[in-house]
Amino acid sequence: MSFCHVLLCALAAALAAPVVDSRAELALAKVVVALKPDKNPEQMLQERKTLSDFLSKKLGKPVEVIVPLSSSVIIEGFANGTVDLGYLSATDMILAQKQNAGQILLAGEIDGRNSYQSYWLALKDRPYNKVEDLKGKPVAFASKTSTSGYLIPVYDLKRKGLLSEPNAEAFFGAGNLFYGTGYVSAVERVLNGQAEAAAVSYYVLDNDKHLTIEQRAKLKKVTEQGPVPTHVIAVRSSIPEADRVMLRKALEAMNENENAELRDKVFTSKLVPVNAEEHLRSIREALDFLGDAK
DSSP: OOHHHHHHHHHHHHHHSOOOOOOOSOSOSSEEEEOOSOSOHHHHHHHHHHHHHHHHHHHTSOEEEEOOSSHHHHHHHHHHTSOSEEEEOHHHHHHHHHTTOEEEEEEEEBTTBSEEEEEEEEETTSOOOSGGGGTTOOEEESOTTOIIIIIHHHHHHHHTTSOOSSOTHHHHOTTOEEEOSSHHHHHHHHHTTSOSEEEEEHHHHHSTTSSOHHHHHTEEEEEEEEEEEOOEEEEETTSOHHHHHHHHHHHHGGGSGGGHHHHHHHHSSEEEOOOHHHHHHHHHHHHHHHTTOO
């Protein structure tokens, strides 16, 4: 076999071989992760440090975990480049998409499903057993953009024929709506007697992650509504695909058995890829009735 023949064969083999990305590290000098302010601040302080340490080790770069006052700050951070990853509700994600600021990287999976239920909670001694019992009563929503703590509960009133306009005061009464900065702030309104019921995610009552045992013991589920698309981890739209892959792999490593406890404390459930359009479909339909949830 001639030298030229050997050279041509080697060249052909090289061209046929798959292209491998030789870059060994993240292009980002630092990663900023923003979490929703929906838990006890002291509890979130420890979670922030543990998550920062975990992701820093996986990515080989400094990771700062912050807790802004609202999800709108996270979306603004995507837009101006100061936030790279954000933990958002499905409703927040739609707002981020509208601004072309963020895209879904991963979504939560609970018992094999990408959805869960919203609860109305009240004190155990209150005579409420269905949402109709709350008509004309002061209530607390988690926030004006919360999916399980506002959008789905109000849209459920429309589906039940209890509300014909996109204004919850038409059912609960003028001046009877309180909007918090997360689940805990809404439930505290019930516990201190300022509201008769609070709209939150199921896990606020069912799981030991947001409230103390004593707080949960005072509460009951009045009713539930859903399904609610699970929360998502969104990535800033301007981050290159190669970095997105590395960020996704680092987060998916939290699904490994030894990391599952941290994952569940911070993100509630398993993290999986989803079809963004399908995941957000039900929320888009609800927003056709309620507008942009602002």
